Each structure stands twice: as C-alpha cells, then as structure tokens.
Amino acid sequence: xxxxxxxxxxxxxxxxxxxxxTRRARCAVLERVSxxxxxxxxxxxxxxNGSGKSTLLRTLVRLQPALEGDIELGGVALTAITHIExxxxxxxxxxxxxxxxxxxxxxxxELGRYAYSGWWGRLTEGDRQAVQWAIExxxxxxxAGRDFSRLSDGxxxxxxxxxxxxxxxxxxxxxxxxxxxDVTARAEVWALLRQLATERRLAIVVSSHDVExxxxxxDVVWVxxxxxxxxxxxxxxxxxxxxxxxxxxxxxxxxRTDQHEKHQHDAR
Amino acid sequence: xxxxxxxxxxxxxxxxxxxxxxxxLILGSTSVPLRQVLDALTGVSNGTDPVAIVVRTIRxxxxxxxxxxxxxxxxxxxxxxxxxxxxxxxxxxxGISAGASFxxxxxxxxxxLGATAGFTGALGLRGDAAITAAAVAGALxxxxxxxxxxxxxxxxxxxxxxxxxxxxxxxxLVTVLVAFSQPERLQQWAQWGFGSFSGVTWQRLRLFxxxxxxGLLMAAVAxxxxxxxxxxxxxxxxxxxxxxxxRMMTMTGASLLGxxxxxxxxxxxxxxxxxxxxxxxxxxxxxxxxxxxxxxLIGGIAALAAQTLALLPGATGVLPLNAVMALLGAPVVVVVxxxxxxxxxxx
Numbered sequence: 373x374x375x376x377x378x379x380x381x382x383x384x385x386x387x388x389x390x391x392x393x394t395r396r397a398r399c400a401v402l403e404r405v406s407x408x409x410x411x412x413x414x415x416x417x418x419x420x421n422g423s424g425k426s427t428l429l430r431t432l433v434r435l436q437p438a439l440e441g442d443i444e445l446g447g448v449a450l451t452a453i454t455h456i457e458x459x460x461x462x463x464x465x466x467x468x469x470x471x472x473x474x475x476x477x478x479x480x481x482e483l484g485r486y487a488y489s490g491w492w493g494r495l496t497e498g499d500r501q502a503v504q505w506a507i508e509x510x511x512x513x514x515x516a517g518r519d520f521s522r523l524s525d526g527x528x529x530x531x532x533x534x535x536x537x538x539x540x541x542x543x544x545x546x547x548x549x550x551x552x553x554d555v556t557a558r559a560e561v562w563a564l565l566r567q568l569a570t571e572r573r574l575a576i577v578v579s580s581h582d583v584e585x586x587x588x589x590x591d592v593v594w595v596x597x598x599x600x601x602x603x604x605x606x607x608x609x610x611x612x613x614x615x616x617x618x619x620x621x622x623x624x625x626x627x628r629t630d631q632h633e634k635h636q637h638d639a640r
Numbered sequence: 641x642x643x644x645x646x647x648x649x650x651x652x653x654x655x656x657x658x659x660x661x662x663x664x665l666i667l668g669s670t671s672v673p674l675r676q677v678l679d680a681l682t683g684v685s686n687g688t689d690p691v692a693i694v695v696r697t698i699r700x701x702x703x704x705x706x707x708x709x710x711x712x713x714x715x716x717x718x719x720x721x722x723x724x725x726x727x728x729x730x731x732x733x734x735g736i737s738a739g740a741s742f743x744x745x746x747x748x749x750x751x752x753l754g755a756t757a758g759f760t761g762a763l764g765l766r767g768d769a770a771i772t773a774a775a776v777a778g779a780l781x782x783x784x785x786x787x788x789x790x791x792x793x794x795x796x797x798x799x800x801x802x803x804x805x806x807x808x809x810x811x812x813l814v815t816v817l818v819a820f821s822q823p824e825r826l827q828q829w830a831q832w833g834f835g836s837f838s839g840v841t842w843q844r845l846r847l848f849x850x851x852x853x854x855g856l857l858m859a860a861v862a863x864x865x866x867x868x869x870x871x872x873x874x875x876x877x878x879x880x881x882x883x884x885x886x887r888m889m890t891m892t893g894a895s896l897l898g899x900x901x902x903x904x905x906x907x908x909x910x911x912x913x914x915x916x917x918x919x920x921x922x923x924x925x926x927x928x929x930x931x932x933x934x935x936x937l938i939g940g941i942a943a944l945a946a947q948t949l950a951l952l953p954g955a956t957g958v959l960p961l962n963a964v965m966a967l968l969g970a971p972v973v974v975v976v977x978x979x980x981x982x983x984x985x986x987x
Contacts, residue, residue: 435874459880466878470871471725471986475926486868487880493864493929521986539879 380447382543382575383409383432388441390424390431400439400600401427407594407604409577411542414569416586417579418610419596425579426467428602429547432577433464446542459487463536465546470520470532477523477531478516481507484538503538509572510534511564526557533564544568546578558582562589587611646930649923653937657707660944664703665695668951672699697842705840706943708852709901710911714939715859716897717912718919718931719890721987722866724790727976728800730912731898735782737909738807738814740902743778745814747771749821768847772903779899782806783891811907834960835906837947844904851900856936858893862886863928870926870987909962910969911946915939916987917972926987942968 385407391400401424409415419425430436432443434450443450445461453461463484472480484506485499495503507516512534515527523531529549536544546565550558562582566589569576580586586593586607593610595603603613665677672691678684680692681700717730724734731737747770786806790799840848859866865886868876877883901908919934920926946968950959 433878435877455877455882456880459878462878464875464878466874468872468874470875472870473727473920473926473986474924475870479925479927480871483868483871484879486864489864491861491864493867535879 380444381408381410382446383407383577384444384447385432386442386444388431388443389439390427390436391439392427393437393439398439402596402602403440403600405441405602407602409543409575409592411575412569412573413575413591414566414589415575415577415592415594416590417577417594417596418583418586419579423596424600425596426547429545429577429579433462433545434458435464456487459539461541462543462545463539463541465529465532465536465544465549467547467551469525469552470528472520475520476516477512477518477520477527477534478503478507480520480531481512481516481534481538484535487539502540506534506537509537509568511560524557525552526554526560529553529557529561530564533561537568542575544574544576544578546576548579548581550580550582558585565589646923646925650930650933650937653922653934653941657937657941657944660941660948661703661707664706664944664948665699667948668694668699698838701840701842701845702837702947703944704845705837705848705905706947707940708849709837709905709908710915710939710941710943711936712852712855712897712901712939713908713912714915714919714935714942715856715932716894718916718928718935719859719866719894721916722869722928723887723890723894724799725869725872725987726800727917727979727987728913728973729803731779731894731901732807732907732909732912733800734786734803735807735810736779736895736898737902737907738810739778739780739782740775740899741778741907742782742810742814743774743776743899744771744903745817746778747774749817768844768903772847772851772900775899775903776896778810779895779902780892782810783895787891832906833962835908835962835965837905837943837961840904848900848904852897855893855897855900856932858889858896859932862890862893863932866890866928867926906961908965910965910973911939911942914969914972915942917976918942920987 385405388405389400389403390405391398391402393399405428407415417425417428427436431438432450434455438450445453445458450458481503482495482499485495485503486493488502489495489499507513510530510533512527512530515523515531518527520528520531529552533544533546533549536546544565549565550561553561562585565576565578568574569591587610588607590607592604593607595610595614597603597613603610605613662674662677665681666672666674672680672695676691677695680689680695713731716736720729720731720734721727723729747767786799786803789802793799793802865876865881868879868881869883869886871879873883873887876886898912915935915938916931918938919931922938923930923934925931946961946964950961950964952959
C-alpha cells in the first residue's frame with residue numbers, strides 16, 4: 373500500500389529562502405533553510421506567531437513560490453513535479469477551517485483521491501480501498517458516515533488528515549493542526565501523527581505552538597531562530613541551540629524577539 | 641455512488657418539471673384544456689386552429705425559454721457559490737446581470753434598433769448574436785473586476801456588497817445612457833428590466849438554447865473540480881486541482897449562462913441565489929455530481945412556476961416576472977442570511 377522508502381529523504385531543502393515578493397522588493401521571512409525530513413520521522417516546526425511557520429510550510433508544498441534555493445521531494449526537484457504527481461506525494465492539512473454545507477465525512481476523504489480518479493471522479497475498487505485504508509489509519513471509522521458539518525473541530529481535523537492520507541503521500545505537511553482544538557483533541561491528534569510516522573513510515577512535518585508536546589513527541593525539531601534561520605536537530609539539541617542564542621542575544625523571551633521582528637517587517 | 645434518496649428526489653423533480661411545463665402550456669390569459677395542448681404539441685390538431693397556434697407559437701417557446709433560463713441561472717449560481725465559497729453569490733448579486741445589461745444597452749442604443757415590445761426583439765438573428773456577445777463581454781468584465789477585488793479583500797460579505805455596488809453603478813450608467821438617447825426608450829428599458837420569458841420566439845430560441853446548453857455542459861464536465869473546490873482553493877490545489885484554469889472556465893461558464901439569460905430575458909433576480917440552497921436542502925448533499933442536474937431541474941421548475949404565476953391575473957394584465965421571483969426567492973435568502981449569522985451557512 374505505502375510507497376517503498378527510497379534512499380533519498382522524503383523532503384530536503386538547500387539554502388531555501390521563503391517570503392513574499394512585492395513589485396519592488398523581496399521580503400524574506402526565513403533564509404538559509406537547509407533541512408531534511410525522512411520517512412518515519414515526525415518533524416515539529418516551532419516558532420512564535422508571525423515567525424514564518426506557515427510561509428515555510430506553504431512553500432514546501434508549493435502553495436507559494438520559493439524566493440531562493442532548492443526543495444527536493446524524494447530526490448526530485450519540487451519545480452519539476454506536475455501538480456497531480458505532487459498531490460500523490462504530499463498530503464496537506466491547513467489551518468483554515470473548512471465549511472461544507474452537507475457532505476458525509478467519507479465523501480470528504482474521497483476528495484483526496486482527486487489525483488488518482490478519472491475525469492468524472494468515479495472511484496475504482498483500488499480508490500475505495502485507499503479511502504478505506506485512510507479512514508482506518510486516521511482512526512476515523514466511527515466518523516465516516518456522519519455529516520462533516522456536524523463534527524467537532526477535533527473530529528473534522530481527523531477527517532481532514534484521513535483525506536490527506538487518501539492521497540497516499542510519502543510526506544504529510546500539517547500547519548498547526550491542533551490550533552482550534554481542546555486539550556483532549558490535541559493529545560489525540562498528536563498521538564495519531566506519532567503513530568502514522570512510526571507505523572506507516574510517513575515523513576510528517578507539523579507546525580505547532582505546543583512546545584512541550586512537540587519536544588516530547590517529535591523525532592526532529594526545527595526551531596525558527598531570531599536571525600531568520602532554522603536550527604534543526606533532536607529535541608535536546610534544539611533546546612540547547614535556543615538557549616544559547618537567546619542568552620547571546622540578551623533578549624527576554626522568544627515571543628518578544630519575534631514580535632520585534634514582526635514590527636520591523638510591518639514597517640517595511 | 642448515488643444514494644437511493646438522491647435517485648428518488650431527482651426522479652421526483654423530473655416529474656415535477658414535466659408537470660410545471662404542461663401547466664405553463666395550459667394556464668395563461670385563457671386556459672387551454674390538457675387534451676387540446678397535447679393535440680397541438682403532437683400536431684394532431686389542424687394548423688389553422690387558433691388554440692393550437694397560441695400553444696405552439698407563444699406558449700411553447702415561452703415555456704422552453706423559462707426552462708432554459710431557470711436551469712442556466714440555477715447552475716450559474718451554484719458554480720459561483722462554490723467558486724467564491726459564498727452561499728449568497730449568484731449572477732445577479734455579483735453584477736453579471738448588470739454587466740450584461742450594459743453590453744446590451746451599448747449595442748441596442750449604438751445601433752439605434754430594437755424599438756419593439758421586447759427591448760431586443762427586432763434585430764434578427766445577427767442582432768441577437770451581437771447583443772449576446774456584448775452581454776457576455778460585459779458580464780465577464782464585471783465578474784473579472786469583482787474577482788480582482790475578491791482576491792484582495794477576501795471577506796465574502798464585503799465582496800458581495802461590492803458586487804452589488806458595481807451592479808448598481810453599472811445599471812445606473814445604463815439608465816443614464818438610455819435616458820439620454822430617446823425618451824421612449826426609458827419606458828422600454830424599464831419594461832425589459834422587469835424580466836420576461838415572452839420575448840423569445842422560436843427563431844431566437846435557435847440561438848438561446850444552444851448557448852445555454854454549452855454553458856450547462858461547461859458546468860457538468862467540471863463537477864469533480866467543483867467538488868474539490870468545496871474545501872477552498874488551497875486544499876483544492878494540494879489535492880491536484882489546476883485551480884487557475886478551473887476558475888477561468890467556471891467563471892466563463894457562469895458569465896455565459898448569466899449573460900445569455902440577461903440578453904434574452906432581462907436581468908432576473910433571486911432565482912439563481914435560491915436554487916442551489918433548495919437543491920442542497922432537498923438532496924442533503926453538496927456533491928456537484930448531484931447538484932448540477934438538480935439545479936437544472938429545480939431552476940427549470942422555479943422559472944416555469946414563476947412564469948405561470950405572473951400570468952395568473954389573466955386578462956387584467958401580467959405581473960412583472962421579477963416581482964414574482966422576489967416573492968418566491970426572498971424568503972430563501974432570508975433563511976440563508978439567518979443561518980449565516982449563526983455561522984452555519986456554507987456551500
């Protein structure tokens with residue numbers, strides 16, 4: 373069922389700069405980002421509000437262009453992949469809330485087969501199996517028959533993850549999937565991601581505010597530093613790097629540093 | 641794929657559409673018995689029979705026009721509600737009708753023709769084609785403008801209000817044009833503004849029907865893409881949708897449908913906005929593979945019903961179509977607005 377793990381990492385960036393390009397200027401939010409995510413790894417991206425987490429994730433899944441540098445998926449340049457092929461390699465869960473009038477949760481998951489099904493969207497037996505597998509893997513079997521609009525935020529997130537899994541990706545990218553959730557639902561989503569990485573050998577990149585949970589759950593942590601670079605490493609290594617940087621910079625807190633930068637950014 | 645509920649409801653709608661179609665042939669300034677209607681349709685009755693002539697040359701094209709126009713507006717509204725992810729979008733609200741009116745006005749006033757009962761009646765097929773092309777161009781221009789603003793503003797309510805304002809501004813511009821050209825044109829323009837399915841003759845149907853069918857097919861072949869767009873453009877893109885061409889095609893299709901109806905029948909409000917909600921309510925799904933055929937059927941039924949109701953005063957006169965539409969459609973819009981306040985309105 374799962375694509376065979378290749379020797380090339382699921383995701384690799386080299387000297388990546390992400391941000392926005394206006395008519396006159398280039399405004400980099402993050403620079404010199406060289407990071408790697410491998411099959412079976414749960415990677416957590418940490419950083420304060422406005423530090424560029426979403427911008428980086430959106431760039432990694434080609435929802436916006438990179439300013440500079442390279443992104444490779446399984447050893448293939450992101451720019452060389454068709455959008456159908458990209459959808460088969462990468463599943464995405466975004467922060468934005470999805471409002472659909474009436475559609476059973478299972479039909480939402482079926483939408484994940486877009487890149488596989490034919491012109492009319494008719495599902496083959498193989499598609500149905502993939503959908504079934506995704507629903508099971510996301511622990512959403514009890515939700516499949518229910519109306520998506522009547523699910524709780526946590527249940528919806530589970531269905532959206534199932535939908536991403538139905539794309540049979542080797543890489544899963546989630547932007548603050550626990551943002552709207554209560555404590556129990558947060559714990560459930562984290563446990564699910566941990567399980568998907570370990571058991572299904574997916575590479576998972578997830579951004580979050582839950583620093584403690586992330587440090588406990590993740591194999592690798594990417595921390596956005598005040599100099600707009602990313603420190604990557606095991607949770608312990610990341611902690612050390614953060615400590616050192618902030619002591620050297622002589623700044624009170626992560627949060628304040630970041631807001632300071634955001635102000636500079638806005639002023640520009 | 642389709643549940644039994646969907647099949648049951650869709651079959652019920654087909655029956656209802658047939659009934660509404662027959663009713664619009666039977667009822668009118670004078671009612672014609674069903675038997676005579678059927679005779680006239682099947683050609684049994686003599687060609688000189690005045691009743692048969694009324695049915696064949698007036699009521700049948702009028703009913704077909706209502707059917708096509710209703711289907712067109714319903715499907716165009718469905719496309720726009722999904723594309724803008726806005727339960728209150730439709731061709732009238734977002735200024736397509738106004739843009740189309742502007743195109744129509746420019747051609748009609750520019751050519752100095754069109755002084756007949758239907759504002760655009762006596763131009764012949766070539767005139768119709770020119771008017772329709774101008775209407776589509778005007779509709780696309782306004783929708784393009786609204787889309788540009790929507791990309792910058794984002795907030796659906798603001799986009800709707802801006803669309804309405806564009807629509808009013810363009811309509812006012814048209815009224816000024818008409819008023820300055822010839823005094824009697826204003827009366828005709830006002831008449832055209834009431835909306836009517838009666839101005840489309842058999843000859844004009846030869847252009848109206850195929851254009852409508854092309855627009856409907858453009859929606860029918862994109863149901864898979866429209867379904868993916870239910871989750872928003874970003875999710876759609878992440879699942880493999882080529883969003884830009886799909887959006888272009890959907891906007892062109894919706895503009896074509898809205899503009900063609902406006903060119904031939906006048907700007908018709910409320911029909912479009914209400915139809916997708918009735919479809920979703922009756923069928924209990926947001927799946928476009930079900931909703932597109934449902935919007936064709938329910939749009940047709942609603943237009944035929946409104947047309948028949950407009951003729952109910954009988955010999956004393958005809959109600960403006962848009963007045964009937966507003967009476968039927970406004971309650972639906974109110975319900976949607978109330979749901980939107982509770983945060984549960986969606987497409």
